[in-house]
Amino acid sequence: MMLxxxxxxxxxxxxxxxxxxxxxxxxxxxxxxxxxxxxxxQFLFFRDNPKGPFAERWVHAAGCRRWFNAVRDTATYEFLAVYRTGEPQPVLDRSGASA
Incomplete structure (x- = not known):
């Protein structure tokens, strides 16, 4: 189980x-x-699908029920950063760490 x-x-x-x-x-x-x-x-169905860090929307459905954004590595499934909706996307260096 992942956290x-x-x-x-x-x-x-x-x-x-x-x-x-x-x-x-x-x-x-x-x-x-x-x-x-x-x-x-095109707007509804076509989205980016990169291999590596990707900014996504998530909702904590079984908890606070709030939406938030996360940068997740699509190759490893690792969450690199989590931030509230409305906040700017964090700048990450090549290793995936916050710069």
């Missing part, structure tokens, strides 16, 4: 959390009304 460090509750078992997709996605100001169907589908 995820909730910014509000501290470290908790991974089964208390749910993945929410890529973090820092800019939503269309008009709700997508001016987009073509192809552009709207």
């Amino acid at each position: 995820i460090d909730c910014p509000e509750c501290g470290p908790r078992n991974e089964n208390e959390f749910h993945y929410g997709g890529q973090a820092h996605v800019a939503y269309p100001a008009d709700g997508g009304a001016s987009m073509s169907e192809e552009q709207w589908a």
